[in-house]
Amino acid sequence: MKNSKENIAHEYHTLFTKSFDGFGDIDIRLFRITEDSELLYQWINLDYAVFWGMKGSNLQEVRQEYARLMQPDHYDIFVGIFQDQPVFVLERYNPKFDHIGKLYPVQNGDCGIHIIVAPPEIRIPNFTWYLFNAIMDFIFQDSDVHKILVEPDIRNKKMFALCQRIGFQLDKIVELPNKTAQLAFLTKDQYQLTTSISKINKRSAMNTLDNAVSPQQSVAHLQTEVWVKANTLLVAKAIGEFSHELLIKPIILEQHTDGWNSYILKTDNPTIQYQFNAKPLALNHLWIDKESIKKYEESESIILDAILFIKEFRKQLGIKGNQMPIYLEEVISTLYGSAFKFLKGNPTSKELVNADFQTIEQSMTEGHPGFVANNGRIGFDSSDYRSYAPEAGNSFSLLWLAGHKSRAVYAATSELSYDTLIQQELDNDTIASFEAIIKNKGLNPDDYFFIPMHPWQWFNKLANIFSPEIALGNLICLGYGPDQYLAQQSVRTLFNSTNPEKFYTKTALSILNMGFMRGLPLYYLGTAPKMAVWLEELLYKDSYIQETGFRMLGEVASVSYVNPYFEEFGVHNDYNKMLASLWRESPMANIKESQQPMTMAAFLHIDHNNEALLPKIIKKSGLIIEDWLSLYLKAYLSPLLHCFYHFDLVFMPHGENIIMILENHIPVKVFMKDITEEACILNPDVELPEYLKRMYVPVPEDVKLLSIFTDIFDGFFRFMGHILEEYADFSEKRFWKTIAENIQAYQDRYPEKEAKFKQYDLFAPDFHLSCLNRLQLNNHKQMIDLDDPVALLQFAGKLENPITAFKKDSVKVVS
Numbered sequence: 001m002k003n004s005k006e007n008i009a010h011e012y013h014t015l016f017t018k019s020f021d022g023f024g025d026i027d028i029r030l031f032r033i034t035e036d037s038e039l040l041y042q043w044i045n046l047d048y049a050v051f052w053g054m055k056g057s058n059l060q061e062v063r064q065e066y067a068r069l070m071q072p073d074h075y076d077i078f079v080g081i082f083q084d085q086p087v088f089v090l091e092r093y094n095p096k097f098d099h100i101g102k103l104y105p106v107q108n109g110d111c112g113i114h115i116i117v118a119p120p121e122i123r124i125p126n127f128t129w130y131l132f133n134a135i136m137d138f139i140f141q142d143s144d145v146h147k148i149l150v151e152p153d154i155r156n157k158k159m160f161a162l163c164q165r166i167g168f169q170l171d172k173i174v175e176l177p178n179k180t181a182q183l184a185f186l187t188k189d190q191y192q193l194t195t196s197i198s199k200i201n202k203r204s205a206m207n208t209l210d211n212a213v214s215p216q217q218s219v220a221h222l223q224t225e226v227w228v229k230a231n232t233l234l235v236a237k238a239i240g241e242f243s244h245e246l247l248i249k250p251i252i253l254e255q256h257t258d259g260w261n262s263y264i265l266k267t268d269n270p271t272i273q274y275q276f277n278a279k280p281l282a283l284n285h286l287w288i289d290k291e292s293i294k295k296y297e298e299s300e301s302i303i304l305d306a307i308l309f310i311k312e313f314r315k316q317l318g319i320k321g322n323q324m325p326i327y328l329e330e331v332i333s334t335l336y337g338s339a340f341k342f343l344k345g346n347p348t349s350k351e352l353v354n355a356d357f358q359t360i361e362q363s364m365t366e367g368h369p370g371f372v373a374n375n376g377r378i379g380f381d382s383s384d385y386r387s388y389a390p391e392a393g394n395s396f397s398l399l400w401l402a403g404h405k406s407r408a409v410y411a412a413t414s415e416l417s418y419d420t421l422i423q424q425e426l427d428n429d430t431i432a433s434f435e436a437i438i439k440n441k442g443l444n445p446d447d448y449f450f451i452p453m454h455p456w457q458w459f460n461k462l463a464n465i466f467s468p469e470i471a472l473g474n475l476i477c478l479g480y481g482p483d484q485y486l487a488q489q490s491v492r493t494l495f496n497s498t499n500p501e502k503f504y505t506k507t508a509l510s511i512l513n514m515g516f517m518r519g520l521p522l523y524y525l526g527t528a529p530k531m532a533v534w535l536e537e538l539l540y541k542d543s544y545i546q547e548t549g550f551r552m553l554g555e556v557a558s559v560s561y562v563n564p565y566f567e568e569f570g571v572h573n574d575y576n577k578m579l580a581s582l583w584r585e586s587p588m589a590n591i592k593e594s595q596q597p598m599t600m601a602a603f604l605h606i607d608h609n610n611e612a613l614l615p616k617i618i619k620k621s622g623l624i625i626e627d628w629l630s631l632y633l634k635a636y637l638s639p640l641l642h643c644f645y646h647f648d649l650v651f652m653p654h655g656e657n658i659i660m661i662l663e664n665h666i667p668v669k670v671f672m673k674d675i676t677e678e679a680c681i682l683n684p685d686v687e688l689p690e691y692l693k694r695m696y697v698p699v700p701e702d703v704k705l706l707s708i709f710t711d712i713f714d715g716f717f718r719f720m721g722h723i724l725e726e727y728a729d730f731s732e733k734r735f736w737k738t739i740a741e742n743i744q745a746y747q748d749r750y751p752e753k754e755a756k757f758k759q760y761d762l763f764a765p766d767f768h769l770s771c772l773n774r775l776q777l778n779n780h781k782q783m784i785d786l787d788d789p790v791a792l793l794q795f796a797g798k799l800e801n802p803i804t805a806f807k808k809d810s811v812k813v814v815s
Contacts, residue, residue: 013029013030014027014028014029014081015028015029015030015078015138016028016134016137016138016141018133018134018137018138020130020133023126023130024082024083025082026080026081026082026087026130026131026134027080027081027082028078028079028080028081028090028134028135028138029078029079029081030076030077030078030079031066031070031077031078031079031089032079033063033066033067033070034063036066036079036086036089037059037062037063037066038059039086040062040066040089040116041057041058041059041062043089043116043118043119044057044062044116045057046119047215048119049116049119051152051153051155051156051159051179052116053178053179069091072097074093074094074096074097074098075091075092075093075094076091076092076093077089077090077091077092078090078091078092078138080131080134080135082131085118086118087117087118087131088115088116088117088118088131088135089115089116090113090114090115090135090138091113091114091115092111092112092113092139093111093112093113093114094110094111094112095110095111095112095149096110098112099176099177100112100149100151100174100176100183103174103176103183104171104172104174104183107146107147108144108146109144109145109146109147110145110146110147110148110149111139111142111145111147111148111149112148112149112150112151113135113139113148113149113150114150115132115135115150115159117131128162129162129165129166132162132163132165132166133166133195136148136166136186136191136195140188140191145188146187146188147185147186147187147188148168148185148186148191149183149184149185150163150168150183150184150186151174151176151181151182151183151184152181152182152184153179153180153181153182154173154179154180154181154182154396154397154480155383155387157386157387157394158217160182160184160394163184163186166186166191166194167186167190167191167193167194167195168184168185168186169184169185169186169190170182170183170184170395170484170498171183171184171185171482172397172430172480172481172482173397173479173480173481173482175479180480182397218382218383218386219382220343221339221340221342221343221344222336222339223339223343226339226342226343227335227339228303228304229342230306230335230338230339230342231303231304231305231306231335232290232293232304233290233338234306234309234331234334234335234338234372235274235293235304235305235306235309236276236288236290236293237372238306238309238310238372239265239274239276239286239288239293240285240286240288241370241371241372241773242313242316242317242372242773243265243284243286244283244284244285244286245769245771245772245773245774245796246284246769246771246796246797247313247316247317247318247771247773247774247796248265248313248316248317249265250263250264250265250276250278250286251263251264251265251266253275259279259280260277260278260279260289261277261278261279261280262275262276262277263275263276263277263278267312267313267316268312268313268314268315268316269312271297271298272295272296272297272302272312273295273296274293274294274295274296275292275293275294275296276288276289276292276293276294277289277292281718281721281722281725281732282718282721282732282736282800282802283713283714283718283799283800283802284769284799284800285718285719285722287722287725287726306331306335307328307331307332307335310327310328310331311324311328317777318774318777318778319777323777326378326512327373327776327777329376329378330373330375330376330378330512331372331373333373333375333376333377333378334367334372334373334374334375334376336385337367337375337377337385337389337391338365338375340385340391340392341365341391341608342365342608344391344392346362346363346365346607346608347359347363347607348607348608348609348611349605349606349607349609349611349612349613349616350611350616352602352605352607352613352616353613353616353617353620353665354596354620356596357495357587357588357596357597357598358393358486358495358497360598360599360602361390361486361488361489361495361598361599362390362391362392362393362486363391363605363607364390364391364489364599364601364602364605365391365605365606365607365608366601366604366605366606367489368654368656368772369604369655369715369716369719370715370772370773371772371773371776372773373776375513376512376513377389377491377511377512377513378511378512378513379456379460379510379511379512380456380511384456387456388454388455388456388487388491389487389491390486390487390488390489390491393486394486395484395485395486395497396455396484396485397455397480397481397482397483397484397485398452398453398454398455398480398481398483398485398494398505398507399452399453399454399455399458399477399478399479399480399481400426400434400450400451400452400453400478400479400480400481401450401451401452401453401458401462401475401476401477401478401561401579402434402437402438402445402448402449402450402451402475402476402478403448403449403451403474403475403559403561403579404447404448404473404474404475405447405448405449406474407469407474407475407561407562407563407564408448408449408451408559408560408561408562409522409526409559409560409561409562410449410557410558410559411525411526411527411528411529411530411557411558411559411560412529412556412557412558413529413530413532413533413554413556413557414533416529416556416557418449421557421583422450424502424503425452425481425483425502425503425583426450426481426482427482430481430482433479434450434478434479437476437478437479438476438478441473441476443473443476448476449559450478450559451559451561451579451580451581452481452505452507452581453507453508453579453581454492454494454507454508454509455480456509456511457507457508457509457510457578457579458477460510461510461578462475462578462579463477465563465575465578466561466563466578466579468565469561469563475561475579482498483496483497483498483499483502484496484497484498485497485505488504488599488656489599489601489656490506490656490674491509491511491513491518492506492507492508492509492518493505493506493584493673494506494507495586496586500586500588501586501588501589502586503556503557503583503584503585503586504553504583504584504585504586504673505581505582505583505584506520506581506582506583506584507520507580507581507582508520508577508578508579508580508581510574510577510578517574517577519574519576519577519578519580520558520560520577520580520581520582521560521571521572521576521577521580522560522562522571522576522580523571523572523694524676524677524694525558525559525560525580525582525676526558526560527691527692527694528555528558528582528675528676529554529555529556529557529558530689530691530692531555531675531676531679531692531695532552532554532555532556532675533554534689534692535552535649535675535679536552536554538647538649539552539643539647542642542646544638544639544642544646544749545639545642548634548635548638548639548642548669549635549661549668549669549670550635550639550669550670550672551590551669551670551671551672552671552672552673552675553584553585553586553587553590553659553671553672553673553675554584554585554675555582555583555584555585555675555676556583556584556585557582557583558580558581558582558583559580559581560579560580561579561580562576563575563576563578563579582676584673587659587661587671590671591661592663594663594664595661595662595663595668596661596662596663596665597659597660597661597662597671598659598660598662599655599656599658599659599660600636600655600656600657600658600659600660600670600716601655601656602614602655602660603617603655603660603720603723604655604716604719604720604723606723611727612723612726612727612728614720614723614724614727614728615723615724615727615728617662617665618665618728620665621664621665621666622664622665623666625724625728625730625734626734626738628666628667629735629738629739630738630741630742631666631667631668632660632667633738633739633742634742635660635661635667635668635669635670636653636658636660636667636670637712637739637742637743638742638746639670640653640708640712641708641743641746642746644705644707644708644760645750645753645756645757645760646750646753647681647686648681648682648683648686649679649680649681649682650679650680650682650707650711651672651675651678651679651707652674652678652711653672653711653712653716654711654715654716655716657672657673657674657678658670658671658672658673659671659673679695680695680696680697680699681695681696681697682696682697682699682704682707683696684696684698702768703768703793704760705760705761705762705764705767706767706768706770708762709762709767709768709799709801710767710768710770713767713801713802714769714770714799715772717735717736717739720735721735721736732802736802736803736806737803737806739803740763740803740806740807741806743762743763743803744806744807744808762803763801763803763804763806763807764801764804765800765801765804766798766799766800766801767798767799767801768795768798768799769795769796769797769798769799770793770794770795771794771795771796774794774796775793775794778794
């Protein structure tokens with residue numbers, strides 16, 4: 001890097017100018033100690049500049065600091081000018097002569113920078129992108145500079161957003177004297193590639209509205225128009241799902257000839273009622289015209305409010321007094337998240353058709369289709385939300401702990417020893433630095449297991465609750481790992497974005513979300529790898545499973561830490577599930593380059609423009625809808641039927657637990673995840689190894705088939721059929737007929753199982769309605785008894801089976 005002190009003649013001269021069509025010129029000149037320090041003093045004492053690290057400094061201190069910084073030959077400071085006004089301060093330095101040079105292998109041609117942008121007086125679209133573009137051009141005009149380094153505070157998500165738009169690649173997290181920082185690098189080649197695109201780079205779904213530390217920014221998405229939209233959608237969902245579960249009962253006011261009806265819905269308060277138009281569909285599902293929903297109080301029209309809606313139906317919903325406040329908090333949190341998703345700038349459904357796995361994962365707007373309060377995440381604050389929620393799309397590093405082997409339990413498949421796993425997950429330098437931390441405490445690294453943890457869990461739970469173990473040296477905080485992870489739809493399952501073929505990492509995350517505190521118990525994790533091997537040996541040799549391409553993402557290793565203070569309270573106690581992690585196979589390691597993975601939840605996705613994704617995927621495939629559905633059902637439903645009828649084995653196959661693999665937009669196979677806690681054997685005669693006896697679940701005969709009726713028909717197909725009818729003009733009768741044909745084809749394939757098909761009849765005229773919202777309303781902290789999963793199930797009448805009409809001996813004409 002050239003010595004600017006020798007090359008710059010006069011501090012008032014413009015050193016560099018960058019012109020942008022339609023925007024204007026950005027000039028760069030040297031920093032002037034007297035006048036620029038006064039300006040910088042004003043900036044750094046505003047809330048937005050918290051990460052500059054000088055808040056509270058007086059003017060004299062600012063002048064002294066910048067006079068000191070400008071003394072060495074390796075440190076330069078500049079000011080950017082736009083329309084005759086200073087708009088940024090840029091510090092440029094040589095990392096070889098800085099503390100940062102001790103924390104990564106500095107190379108010749110590396111250049112470090114710090115940037116602070118002026119507080120905005122008026123909003124100019126893409127303003128910071130233009131500034132950063134000019135800064136990079138200025139730095140790279142020096143032919144000796146080959147790579148630019150930034151090291152923002154890890155909380156400074158706004159800076160990461162800007163850097164990633166330019167092309168910076170995130171690297172490891174380091175501890176600096178005044179902050180925990182994230183290193184990020186931009187090579188000259190990568191920058192030229194990024195800026196060779198003629199348009200301004202949009203922020204990815206990974207980073208939008210994400211300067212979470214700013215108090216104003218944490219609520220920037222709470223705008224009146226968006227809030228009204230979010231409330232309208234949630235009220236529509238509440239009417240649909242609560243009436244589906246027979247908690248509330250809309251009354252038909254008028255029947256229309258086109259299948260639509262006008263309804264009235266009476267609240268607990270006789271002066272308040274709702275009216276709306278809807279079309280009844282199969283499985284007691286209402287296709288509600290959201291724009292038609294009206295609320296009246298004493299005949300006066302009132303704005304829709306989802307929170308008041310819950311309170312107005314409190315008696316009908318049966319919410320206990322002590323549970324109402326927390327349920328309302330979950331509803332409010334769901335609305336908060338919904339508003340954020342509308343404004344974050346997701347790709348449209350048309351754009352998602354060809355999007356990559358993680359862009360789709362981050363763009364989902366609905367959450368679980370059945371639960372009304374499906375986005376509670378009680379425990380996250382507004383900063384956590386933008387840092388760790390899947391829809392925020394921010395990548396982050398995992399914290400690694402060392403757990404003494406007297407407390408920690410490692411379990412894995414036979415070929416995946418602890419040392420093998422760690423060598424795969426961490427590089428040699430990181431392993432060596434972690435071991436050095438342990439040695440510096442006078443302890444032996446061989447006595448410890450490394451445990452990856454979600455940062456939220458450490459700061460909010462472990463550092464406090466496990467403080468006795470930390471004080472005794474049984475638990476040691478090692479710091480951040482080098483890889484970046486993205487939260488998946490399930491929040492605590494994390495995708496390695498640095499090395500996508502590495503394992504998923506699933507960690508305990510003690511937030512309350514949809515009826516459970518999301519911990520990980522040793523009770524399940526200790527046998528998870530053995531279960532994975534046993535299931536693979538059971539299924540993968542089967543010719544029909546091979547034919548469908550069905551695959552489980554094996555949960556190949558786990559590590560759990562037993563806190564002796566809480567062990568006596570049982571395996572399912574939340575305090576015994578706080579410190580554990582699981583490694584699961586990544587789908588990216590098991591697909592071809594031509595294949596596209598996506599969460600099956602995407603098939604229910606409606607974008608912010610009210611466009612559905614599924615019809616666009618089908619259209620792009622070039623197939624007619626029936627043919628596409630047949631291939632989808634062969635990949636998804638058929639192997640689940642075979643597992644049930646051939647192996648007495650069931651999973652939890654909802655949309656978020658299934659990763660669809662498409663080729664040319666055509667379904668070819670599925671990957672099933674979340675096996676450890678949810679795979680069950682329903683037949684006591686199935687031979688299970690002693691260590692997997694927990695897999696057997698005694699279930700009443702009339703409940704066994706609900707693993708298909710409830711989890712698949714009612715829990716997913718009900719919504720999928722609605723989307724195809726509303727957005728693709730494909731009647732739900734044709735949809736259910738295609739499903740019936742798939743089931744019939746499977747049964748024709750195995751005539752020797754006729755008795756079992758009759759015993760567990762998928763063409764039965766009706767089946768029990770098992771209610772998810774009733775579970776959550778009954779116990780918001782633990783919906784089911786984990787020792788007896790059937791005991792607390794909430795049933796409410798029966799649902800007419802939509803495929804009964806298509807049974808072989810009762811085929812009817814379908815329009």
